[in-house]
Amino acid sequence: MKIFIIAVSHKMPYWVETAIQDYVKRMPKELPIIIKEIKPDSNPVKEALKIQEYIPKNSLMIALDEHGKDITTMQLSENLTQWQQLGKDIYLIIGGADGLENSLKKACSSMLRLSSLTLPHAMARLLLVEQLYRSWTILQNHPYHRE
16 A cells, blocks of 8 residues: 655745655555645646546545544544555645645545644645654554654
């Protein structure tokens, strides 16, 4: 299984990219995180189509949205276990400044919210990657996560 993060954004600042790559490198080879950046488009429908070009049919798509389900880190680790049991790649989609187009959100199997706070795009991406790594460490009984 691979975890794909499809993110609508411009190039990330160096410090963000460095931090993200640190967590990506920590992931095991059997559960890699792959990030694909999509350039923002002023037309939300075109932007949604660009996103869908990178996602194979019948894939598990999960939208990150401010109106998504608010979950804990432990719940994310449970989700990670369920996703692994499905045996298919997972596509986590982060929209641009205006969010994701409605038809794309409806095509997703679920929507998750990272925080009740408004986050800059760079921080949202970094937070997602860190939480995926943290979730994996929980499943491995690794001491990274302390509760």
